[in-house]
Amino acid sequence: MSSALKWMPLVAALALAGCARDGYYDDRGVDYAEAEPSAPLVLPDSRDNRRYRDAMPVPKAQGAFVSQGDEFRVPPPRAMGAGSGVEAGGVAMREVGNQRWLVVGAEPGVVWSELEDFVAERNLAVTRRDADAGLLVTDQARFSVRPGLQSGASELRCEQGGGPQEGCLRALQRRFEARGATASASSLAVQRPEDRPRPLLTQQAGEWRLELPFDLERTWAELSYQLEADFALEGRRELLEQDVDAHVFLVDYLTLSARSEGMWETLTSFGGEDPQRIRLSLEAVGPERTVLHARSADDRELTAEDRRELLERLAGLLG
Incomplete structure (x- = not known):
């Protein structure tokens, strides 16, 4: 092999390197170094909120943990997909013994507003309404709304004579499944998730x-x-x-x-x-x-x- 041929690989490598420096190959590192901030994207108010969510959500650490001395460590965030909590706008049944109630993925104020519409549409005679306590009593059932155990969720009960009304709960469940819990918040004065103990x-x-x-x-x-x-x-x-x-x-x-x-x-x-x-x-x-x-x-x-x-x-x- 001639000496000229021996140097051909090195010449080719230098040529390619030169092409990269001259712009034949895009060096994205420069883009990051020279990037400038831009205004955040603003979506119209008329959008359907149920169609938009975080593409890469970051889970929050749960619980009001306090330092226990030198051995304290920051609690881990909840794993994405861990458990089966009710998502925003969702609804699920809970039961223990002969007790049953709904867990709705919405703030108590939203659930209260939807509950009032539910009662009005069925022409139920209201005998007691206590928004502060989340209590609505009619001639056929006793409804109650309270913050759920999960952050941002609510518990909704429909009872008569101290026991759950199955038909009422199913009707409410179908309503929230259809509406996606998108009713606007009312003036229900209940403890907000960020204020309640954890x-x-x-x-x-x-x-x-x-x-x-x-x-x-x-x-x-x-x-x-x-x-x-x-x-x-x-x-x-x-x-x-x-x-x-x-x-x-x-x-x-x-x-x-x-x-x-x-x-x-x-x-x-x-x-x-x-x-x-x-x-x-x-x-x-x-x-x-x-x-x-x-x-x-x-x-x-x-x-x-x-x-x-x-x-x-x-x-x-x-x-």
Whole structure:
């Protein structure tokens, strides 16, 4: 091979590099360096809000967590798609025992406004209206609206004689499904989600626990619904049993320490990650205060760090 031919690859490389510098290949790095801010995009007020949402939403950290000293860490955000909370404009049924109610993905004021229209359209005689308490009583049923456990959601009940009216709830459910909860907010004076108390992770006698500012029955119904949706991954997290009378759930959960050690154990012993059996129990400690405990249900110890990580996940499901 001649000496001229030996230098041909280098010449070609330099030529290509020169082409890139001369603009034959776009260097996008310059675009970022010279980028200038522009005015935000403004959509018309007449748009249908149900058709627009964040393309890449960032989940918020749930719960009013407070520092627990040097060991405090920022709680993780709720995983996108975790659980089965009601989306904005959505509606779903909740039940515990013989109690049933609707959870609507809208502020209480919006739900109240739609409820008033519902009552008026059916010519129901109103015998009591208390917007501050979210209470509307007619000659056929007692309606109540209150903030839901999930942020931005509401609970709607239709009862008579202390029990739920199935036909009324179904009619309301169909209405919200059709309307998408787009009614304008009324003057209902209720506590807003940002003002109300949130789940609080605390320690008592060295044990992590989750304090929830909701009554026992509502907490049970919501946690049961969320666990059935989120704890359905065999070998990772799985709901095994639930006892409504004792307010106890039995789950298998792959703890934080097991997830951290799983890869090393697999490489050294050809073993697999082993979920731990855990008992979740709810305890009423006041009219609007419930405590969630997580304790080992097998012969293994549930460490403080594993207990806290599990309770943080559950707080995200309930928040």
